[in-house]
Amino acid sequence: MFFLGFSAGLPYLLVFSTLTVWLAEAGVSRSAIGFFGWVGMTFSIKMLWAPVIDQLPIPWFTKKLGRRRSWMLAAQIFIVLALLLMAFIHPAENLVLFAFAAVLVAFGSATQDISIDAFRIESAASEYQGEMAATYIFGYRVALLVSGAGALYIAEASNWTVSYLAMAALMGVGIITALFVKEPENSAQRQNNCKVAWLKNAFVEPFTDFFHRQAPYAILILMLIGLYKVSDITMGIMANPFYLDLGFSKL
Template sequence: MRHENDTKRGWKETLTSWGHPRAVTMLFLGFSAGIPILLIFSTLSVWLREAGVSRSAVTFFSWAALGYSFKFIWAPLIDLLPLPLLTRILGRRRSWLLVSQLMIIAAICWMGLTDPVLSPTSLTSMAMAAVLLGFSSATQDIVIDAYRIESAEQSLQAMLASMYIAGYRVGMLVAGAGSLYLASWIGTSREAYNFSAWQGTYFIMAGIMLLGVMTTLVIIEPNRAKSNKLHEYTVGQYCRIVGLFLCMVMAFVTTFFNLGNLTVGWKSVMTAQLPLSGVILGFLIEAFRFGVALAAAALVAAILVRLNLVDRPMVRQTYVMPVKDFFQRYSMRSAVLLLVLVGFYRISDIVLGVVSNVFYVDLGFTNNEIATITKTFGLVMTLAGGFLGGMLTIRYGVMRILFVGALLSAATNLLFMVLASAGADISMLTLVIAADNLSAGLASTAFVAFLSALTSVSFTAVQYAIFSSVMTLFPKLIGGYSGSMVSSLGYETFFLITAGVGVPVLLLIWMVREEKGLQTADATSSKKEK
């Protein structure tokens, strides 16, 4: 991992940099990236719960965002493939950015046209629209990350990241608190569900995404993206690697769903007879199911490459080299330890977050109260936590604040137990949100710095996509069972468990900090980059 040796900049220079055109661009692109995610998570959860959808079904919708966790699979393709006509007109990054934004708008409109309680198939249609939204939004994130890295020199990257995060949080505020306010104002509530109110709300959110489209059309293509060769391979080679990707997806989906038909009965029996153990065993079965599906996809890819149906050097450069580089820079033990930490660092926050809005509704809080306290006030506390985390990270180092952030994230989950006992108490909710979001902002800042240090400058976009995917994969898989766990165990026990799973994360951070292989890699990495 790379150590921070940044030269201090004067206050005047720092303040002036906030007006840099690239900084303003990242503010608007961050806003565009922040809109979709809550339309899949918390906002959709409130909508479905108001419509009378079961708690378990609501939390299973969190899996619709697994596209964020598997975006590393198609991130190399987006980096590689030109789009017909659009790439020549807009450039590599802007063309993919525009397509992903138009797909997001289409997915949001699809959700707005679907009443989840209209017919037995309407909930399935809603799930398909949510999956498309998750895929499109993850694609937009990949392109924005690449655009940010290529659009400015290293000295401006921290400032660009800060502006992106600020815009992202504002986008989340609009899609979270804004949509809940809007739906209530149009005329829907837990007592009087109104589909038209939610439909109008989602159509308005789709319209707001046009701000991202306008930004894409007025910004310029990064110079580094222009300098890269767009047509290094023939059209036939591009088509074959897209065919490889589609075959891998088909193998994964077919295997995953066929195994699901075999395991659904087992999981139902175990969850009913063994509330906690059954959920854990169900998660292990689900993880095994994902593993077998991924193995099937890899096997199909290997067969197609061996039959020379796909260009072997092209596949190696696209998929193999970024992974190989990571394991070459670290020993096998160190690399595995790092990936485990990346995969489980945010488990306490994400698993609790899946069920949080359902929890607030079940306690009796109104949509306006949820929007005001958890979204608006919560945003302020998250930004404050991020600012505090940045200062502390610079002062005390990444690993120390990474540990403090993990400790606080787990500890603040215990406050939700107190809230569960207190009921619909506004003062208690305010206290819990203040502590939880402050610690989350602090932890997130340290974690982004940690992920940035792991990334090689030669494979920034692909490796960062891998790390961010691993970061959310396992927590989201477990989060899909949060509704079942709450139904079986109750909220208080559930919150205690989410706090407890944060303890092994503290041990992982300590192990990473003491790992000699990582200390050796630091020196090697620093020498290579100078």
């Protein structure tokens, strides 16, 4: 779980505080940098497509790797491609395309989180979930150091393109882990040939079950999940540009 946690944590700062340093140094306006905070909202709303990830098979991948590993690997490859796209775009020259690439990284990262969480829950009995979660978080925190301070050091020593290329290469840690880790035994794909029934089972029933179980607090719980980090996402993203304006270096 350490390596999967590392893979999950690596992209986060690359579309958050590390990214804002790049934008500030490229001369992007502070108001435009602030709008990049909305990229982080992807992580808060991943619950919306999580039921689909749980049900939808990926052609060839799911057959070869299983339901959880296939989505992990697909998301990781998606993140690598999106990071490569970001690496070769100068934000001052094509900010719209750069923002689109950042959204792709965030979407891939959120999707990877969904699949890794499902993998972790299904891979061990409930009495071992604490150890699994702790190992995962440890890897996640190490990745934050790498994609934060590590990416900044590389950018200072070389440039931002090299820095993001290095981060894309480090996603290989997760890819290798997804290829060699064992698929949980109880994650067999549930087949349903009826599209209406599949949509109901994948998207409608999970939310119906949630509202049934959590009534009358379901709306409040969803609001808490969706909004509790909004202040960090919207204000925290401006911290590094603020420090740079005060005269601090990115190191």
